[in-house]
Amino acid sequence: MSSKQGGKAKPLKQPKSEKKEYDEHDLANIQKKKEEEKALRELRAKASQKGSFGGSGLKKSGKK
Structure with missing residues (x-):
């Protein structure tokens, strides 16, 4: 392999997340x-x- 690689580098695979078990409090939230x-x-x-x-935008005060 050469030191220069063309194209986009592939991202590393993320490990699959495990299914979470929720209790009643979490489900309510x-x-x-x-x-x-x-x-x-x-x-x-x-x-x-x-x-x-x-609809009128910024209001200007009467002061000068």
Whole structure:
């Protein structure tokens, strides 16, 4: 082999992760996180329908 290798180097293979066993507390936290994410996506969708906030951009003060 030469010292110069062309192309991209292949990444090393990662060992397969073992399946984790969750207890009731962990499952409750995962479920809560999924529900919060779902609510956040719904809020984003609702906000995108209305358009921009205010619509006038930055407000200037009356002072000079």
